[in-house]
Amino acid sequence: MSHSIPKETLSFFKKLEKNNDRDWFNENKSEFKAIEAKVKSSYNHLGELMNAHDQIEKIKIFRIYRDVRFSKNKLPYKIHFGGSFARRKPELRGGYYLHIQPNNESFIATGFWEPNKEDLLRIRKEFEMDDSEMRAILNNTEFKSIWGDFVGDELKTAPKGFNKEHLSIDLIRKKQFIFTKKYTDKEVIAEDFLEVANDAFKKVRPYFDYMSDVLTTNLNGESLL
Numbered sequence: 001m002s003h004s005i006p007k008e009t010l011s012f013f014k015k016l017e018k019n020n021d022r023d024w025f026n027e028n029k030s031e032f033k034a035i036e037a038k039v040k041s042s043y044n045h046l047g048e049l050m051n052a053h054d055q056i057e058k059i060k061i062f063r064i065y066r067d068v069r070f071s072k073n074k075l076p077y078k079i080h081f082g083g084s085f086a087r088r089k090p091e092l093r094g095g096y097y098l099h100i101q102p103n104n105e106s107f108i109a110t111g112f113w114e115p116n117k118e119d120l121l122r123i124r125k126e127f128e129m130d131d132s133e134m135r136a137i138l139n140n141t142e143f144k145s146i147w148g149d150f151v152g153d154e155l156k157t158a159p160k161g162f163n164k165e166h167l168s169i170d171l172i173r174k175k176q177f178i179f180t181k182k183y184t185d186k187e188v189i190a191e192d193f194l195e196v197a198n199d200a201f202k203k204v205r206p207y208f209d210y211m212s213d214v215l216t217t218n219l220n221g222e223s224l225l
């Protein structure tokens with residue numbers, strides 16, 4: 001049985017983008033449900049591949065329905081699949097995400113989306129004290145060739161209590177610590193796409209090992225678990 005992303009996923013979303021209303025969706029719901037079942041199988045298969053090199057605690061595939069209550073965009077449906085892969089807590093930190101969207105908008109992402117204020121302060125304090133391990137990870141040739149550099153929100157200046165002239169201020173001012181990698185439609189529906197995504201996720205491990213160590217110890221390196 002093939003676990004690749006079914007081709008009809010992208011063509012369905014292209015049609016939905018042009019007909020993003022409840023009547024059209026309800027008329028085509030059986031087609032969507034059939035695609036959704038195959039895509040869920042793909043996400044679960046990717047989770048199995050990842051469990052060979054990590055410990056995935058939970059796979060969550062997000063619903064197609066948009067929450068429009070607080071959004072200016074009132075279209076009822078997403079035109080993508082999104083799913084997250086959570087690592088075993090509390091000792092393994094960070095998470096993975098797979099986003100499937102037509103018109104070459106698919107991507108994988110990894111890292112820390114919304115660190116709570118305690119974790120954010122702990123990470124910043126680590127960078128303030130010693131950023132050498134993080135720099136070594138970011139500058140690793142293989143890592144950089146796949147993931148590039150951090151993306152995500154950051155402050156324009158230093159957070160409260162930190163020196164804006166600090167040599168690590170570029171890291172300290174970040175509010176998110178995310179890496180992303182984009183894929184074309186052709187790449188996403190290729191037979192080996194899930195293996196390719198898994199391999200990219202596997203290569204992020206030095207970063208996760210470092211961040212998990214930081215977030216489960218105090219500034220003296222003593223375990224908090």
